[in-house]
Amino acid sequence: MAWNATPDVQPGGGAPGAGAHGRAPAYVRFRPILRRLLLLGVLTVLFGFGGLGMLALVGAQAGLTATVLGVTLSVVVIGIVVPVFLWVDRFEAEPPGMLLFAFLWGACIATLGAAVLNDIGGYLLGATDEGNPWVAVGVAPVVEESLKGLAPLLLLWFRRREIDGVLDGIVYAGLAGCGFAFVENILYLANGYAESGEEGLLGTFVLRVLMSPFAHPMFTICTGIGIGVAATSRSWAVRIGAPLLGWTCAVVLHALWNAGALVSMRGWLVAYALVQVPLFVAFVSLLVWARRREGRTIGRELGPYADRGWLTHAEVAMLASMPERRYARQWAGSHGGRPARRRMHDFQDAASELALLRARMNRGQVDEGALREERTLLDLIGRLRQEFLGTAIYRRFEVLGHV
DSSP, X not given: OOOOOOTTSOTTOOOTTOOGGGOOOHHHHHHHHHHHHHHHHHHHHHHHHHHHHHHHHHHHHHOHHHHHHHHXXXXXXXXXXXXXXXXXXXSSOOOHHHHHHHHHIIIIIIHHHHHHHHHHHHHHTTOOSTTOHHIIIIIHHHHHHHHHHHHHHHHHHHOGGGOOSHHHHHHHHXXXXXXXXXHHHHXXXXXXXXXXXXXXXXXXXXXXXXXXXXXXXXXXXXXHHHHHHHHTOOOXXXXXXXXXXXXXXXXXXXXXXXXXXXXXXXXXXXXXXXXIHHHHHHHXXXXXXXXXXXXXXXXXXXXXXXXXXXXXXXXXXXXXXXHHHHHHHHHHHHHHHHHHHHHHHHHHHHHHHHHHHHHHHHTTOOOHHHHHHHHHHHHHHHHHHGXXXXXXXXXXXXXXXXX
C-alpha cells in the first residue's frame, strides 16, 4: 500500500454532529461510560461466579485447610509465568484490562467449564473412574484448549484493533493458560494434601508448579498464534484456517503431554527429558523469536516516518531495540529525573502504537478513525521527543553505527 500519512488532518477537531465548542451532547458522551460500567458489572459477576464455583468445588473435595494450602502454593505459578509474558509484551504493552480479562477467563471460566465438560465427556466414553487415561488424553485436551482459546478469540472479535499480530495472540493466550494452570493447580495441590498429607502436597508442588509451570500456556499459545495470524490476514481462508490449525496443534501437544505424564508414573524422568524439556525449549525459543520479530516490525514501519522528518533514523534504531530503549530510559532518568524518564517511556509507547497502526493500515485497515489516530500519535510523539533531540542519548547510535 502507498504511503498515506496525513499531516493535514488536525487532531481534536469537532466530530460531525457535535454541539457548540466541538463537544457532543452530554447524553452522547455518557453512553460510552454507561456501556463500560455495564460491561464491568457483567464481567465481575461472571468471573466472580466462576471463581467461587471452583473454590467451592475444591473445598467440597479436599476441605478448607487443603484449599487454603493449594491457593497459597499455586500463587507461585503466577509469579513465574506472568512476568514472562509481560516481558514478551514490552515493545507495545497491551491494555491492562484486556490482559486481566484473558487471565480471569482462564482462571474462572475455562476451569469451571472444563470441570463440567470433562466429566460429561468421560461419562459419554464410559470412563467414569477418576484419572482415567481416556479422559486425560482424549477428552481433557479438546475441552480445555477450546475453553482457554476462547479468551483471545473473544478479544479478537470484540477488540480487533488491539490485536496487532502473532505476539499479541501469544500474550493473551499465554495469560489465559496461566490463569487456568493457577486454578487447576489449586485443585491438584489440595487433593494431594487431602490424600497424602504434607508428602502429597510437596510432591504435587514440585511436579506441577516447579517443574511444569508453563505447560498450559505452552499449549494455548498455539491457538494464540493462529488468532494472531488471522488478525493480520486479508484472506478469509487464513482467518478461519489459522485459528483452527493453531487449536489443533494445542490439542495434540496437550494430549502428548498428558500421555507423557501417564507414562511417567513408571519412568517419569525419561518422559520428562524426552517430551517436556524439548517442548519447553521450543516454547522459550518461540517467545524470543516473537519479541525480536515485533522489534523488526517497529523499525520497518517507523522508517518511512524518519524519511519524512517526523522522526530521526537514530530514534527509529532505538525504538526497534529493547536494550536501546532501556538505555534511553535510563539516560533520561539520570539527566532529567523521573519526569523525563516517564516522558521517554511515553514516547516509546506512542511510537510502538504508531508503528503497529501503520502496519494495520498497510494491510488495508484504513478508515477515518485510523487516520485521526495516526495524526494524534504523530502530534504526541512530536511533543514528547523535543527535549531529547540533540542530546547524548542519540549520539550513542552514531557510535554503534546505526546512523
